[in-house]
Amino acid sequence: MDQEFDLVKQMLNVAEQDKRMSEKQKKIIQAAIELFSEKGFAGTSTSEIARRASVAEGTIFRHYKTKKDLLMAITMPTLIDGVIPFLAQDFSEQVLTQKYPDFESFVRGIIMNRFAFSKENGKAIKIYFLELFYHDELREQFSNIFMTHVKGKFDQLIDYYKERGEIAAMPNSTIMRALITNIVGFLLTRFVVMPDSDWQDEEEIDFTVAYILHGIAIK
Incomplete structure (x- = not known):
């Protein structure tokens, strides 16, 4: 950021x-x-x-x-007073409105942006995101914020890379879910679940980008 x-x-x-x-x-x-x-x-x-x-x-x-x-x-x-909406807008402006040469650069841009934010705010993320699993009120707020500030631009970018032939013709919701699940999973593991492990951050980001694009199976 x-x-x-x-x-x-x-x-x-x-x-x-x-x-x-x-x-x-x-x-x-x-x-x-x-x-x-x-x-x-x-x-x-x-x-x-x-x-x-x-x-x-x-x-x-x-x-x-x-x-x-x-x-x-x-x-x-x-949430209500605008902190999370501000962050969603900020993310949207910094990442989703940028021009990337290819889909790989787009994925890397998302990861790098959220990695920097997570590094600065690991403690607060632990409060928010671990409780999303248990409290309907928080999930509903995050869902509303995502739909308002993020989803539309995300859809546009996915459609753009589909038209360029860089990603499969799957439903946008499936592609979005795959991106969010893998990126958020990496960040939660890195900064909340196992923050004290011996992380090689640049290498792990490269691995995360690679398996989002190509999977983990040998073909």
């Missing part, structure tokens, strides 16, 4: 600027963001959040009925 975007900082800023929140609530939110990013939602207990926030555990439940309500208080405002 041309400009670094710190998702954790933005989540904290949204909480800090909410005039309805007490100081104790803001401490709870900050502690929850830190712990969710370190240990994940399921791996964090409300007692741990209370200790880090220097409040009684009962104070958390006076403001949030459940731990899931606390997660929603962290994630939904940033």
